[in-house]
Amino acid sequence: MGRSCDFLFALAVFILLIHVHTSVSTVPNISNDEAALLAFKSHISFSPNNILATNWSSSSPVCTWIGITCNSRHHRVTTLDISSMQLHGTIPPHLGNLSFLVSLDISDNTFYGELPEELAHLQRLKLTNVTSNNFTGVIPSFLSLLPNLRIVLLSDNQFFGEVPSSLSNITKLQVLGIKGNFLVGEIPRELGDLRYMTFLYLSLNQLTGAIPPSIFNITTMQVIALANNNLTGELPMTICDHLPNLVGLYLSRNYLDGVIPPTLEKCRKLQILSLSINEFAGTVPRELANLTSLTGLYLGGQHLGGI
Numbered sequence: 001m002g003r004s005c006d007f008l009f010a011l012a013v014f015i016l017l018i019h020v021h022t023s024v025s026t027v028p029n030i031s032n033d034e035a036a037l038l039a040f041k042s043h044i045s046f047s048p049n050n051i052l053a054t055n056w057s058s059s060s061p062v063c064t065w066i067g068i069t070c071n072s073r074h075h076r077v078t079t080l081d082i083s084s085m086q087l088h089g090t091i092p093p094h095l096g097n098l099s100f101l102v103s104l105d106i107s108d109n110t111f112y113g114e115l116p117e118e119l120a121h122l123q124r125l126k127l128t129n130v131t132s133n134n135f136t137g138v139i140p141s142f143l144s145l146l147p148n149l150r151i152v153l154l155s156d157n158q159f160f161g162e163v164p165s166s167l168s169n170i171t172k173l174q175v176l177g178i179k180g181n182f183l184v185g186e187i188p189r190e191l192g193d194l195r196y197m198t199f200l201y202l203s204l205n206q207l208t209g210a211i212p213p214s215i216f217n218i219t220t221m222q223v224i225a226l227a228n229n230n231l232t233g234e235l236p237m238t239i240c241d242h243l244p245n246l247v248g249l250y251l252s253r254n255y256l257d258g259v260i261p262p263t264l265e266k267c268r269k270l271q272i273l274s275l276s277i278n279e280f281a282g283t284v285p286r287e288l289a290n291l292t293s294l295t296g297l298y299l300g301g302q303h304l305g306g307i
């Protein structure tokens, strides 16, 4: 009995050593980042004279490439910012190998196709900005697997389908921008669980149904932009009970009805209130005059009296 225990112990140590040995020799390093970026480069068709075409070359160190920042401690790629470089191409799965990536900004180009699921491996990612490209597909559900995301900007693309309720699992999310896509369905009430949200941009889609009251419950919220959708229903009288920091409320060009809540005066910091081209009735509440920070008030295009 004692003998076989010794034997098993020795075997366990042996296996452990082999495991440590193999995992040391396969620890990813900057060469893996370089391979991932060169794979990405091969999926980009460049506009004439594009600097990236020559700059991203194995003959110079990855960390000196344009748009790349590395951290000094691990010597790995942490930032990829190739915004506004007139690039045209697709995102290969290899980008998911940039395991130290914190910030991904490929905005304002003409990348197309879908965002690959392998991006779910980017567990350190805090910022994703793919605004103003030609991406398609549904809003990727893998985003909810990235627990460190603070900023997700997918605006002005060709994403379709619904706003996934799983986004509410990105508990640190502060900025969510999906304006200017082809989103349908209702705004998930689960978004109200995002306790650090400051900017929510869902304008210029085809969203329907009522605005879930839960999003008026996020006390950190500064801007709620839901204009140019097909939203219906009334605004709750409690709309401003928990929005002490709201500076912008953009709800114009929807099908909202009922009265304009006089309680909007409780959003003390409100600077822009845009409610035009809806189906509100009644009079403009005189309480709105109490909003001393207001610089823009847009109410036209409905059946209101008493301005």
Ligand SMILES: *[C@@H]1O[C@H](CO)[C@@H](O)[C@H](O)[C@H]1NC(C)=O
Pocket: 025, 026, 027, 028, 029, 030, 031, 032
């Ligand atoms: C990176 O790892 C590979 C093995 O995966 C190894 O061959 C190479 O020498 C390493 N490079 C550096 C810079 O550590």
Ligand SMILES: *[C@@H]1O[C@H](CO)[C@@H](O)[C@H](O)[C@H]1NC(C)=O
Pocket: 054, 055, 057, 060, 064, 065, 066
């Ligand atoms: C790549 O671009 C960076 C930033 O402009 C520059 O510092 C570097 O020298 C360039 N490298 C090559 C090989 O062109």
Ligand SMILES: *[C@@H]1O[C@H](CO)[C@@H](O)[C@H](O)[C@H]1NC(C)=O
Pocket: 032, 035, 093, 094, 095, 096, 097, 118
């Ligand atoms: C990088 O990613 C690709 C595609 O996901 C994969 O096939 C490849 O094995 C990865 N390479 C390394 C070195 O991790």
Ligand SMILES: *[C@@H]1O[C@H](CO)[C@@H](O)[C@H](O)[C@H]1NC(C)=O
Pocket: 083, 084, 105, 107, 108, 129, 131, 132, 151, 153
């Ligand atoms: C995201 O990209 C857009 C378009 O390039 C840019 O205007 C915006 O400042 C970027 N935002 C962040 C937080 O990177």
Ligand SMILES: *[C@@H]1O[C@H](CO)[C@@H](O)[C@H](O)[C@H]1NC(C)=O
Pocket: 110, 112, 134, 158
């Ligand atoms: C974007 O995609 C749409 C449809 O997929 C296509 O018609 C359009 O030409 C694309 N635009 C650019 C600039 O690639």
Ligand SMILES: *[C@@H]1O[C@H](CO)[C@@H](O)[C@H](O)[C@H]1NC(C)=O
Pocket: 165, 166, 167, 168, 169, 190
């Ligand atoms: C959030 O994540 C948990 C655990 O992974 C999962 O059970 C739940 O369904 C997710 N919530 C949403 C709204 O997807």
Ligand SMILES: *[C@@H]1O[C@H](CO)[C@@H](O)[C@H](O)[C@H]1NC(C)=O
Pocket: 184, 185, 206, 207, 208, 229, 230
């Ligand atoms: C939104 O309303 C427009 C008319 O204003 C209509 O053409 C469109 O089909 C509606 N979309 C949805 C998803 O209800």
Ligand SMILES: *[C@@H]1O[C@H](CO)[C@@H](O)[C@H](O)[C@H]1NC(C)=O
Pocket: 192, 213, 214, 215, 217
């Ligand atoms: C608002 O938050 C409070 C507590 O944080 C909660 O009890 C209430 O149900 C929430 N209301 C909505 C509409 O989500």
Ligand SMILES: *[C@@H]1O[C@H](CO)[C@@H](O)[C@H](O)[C@H]1NC(C)=O
Pocket: 265, 286, 287, 289, 290
């Ligand atoms: C808000 O406006 C109403 C009506 O104009 C007025 O009676 C009230 O005193 C004001 N409240 C505050 C807090 O200024």
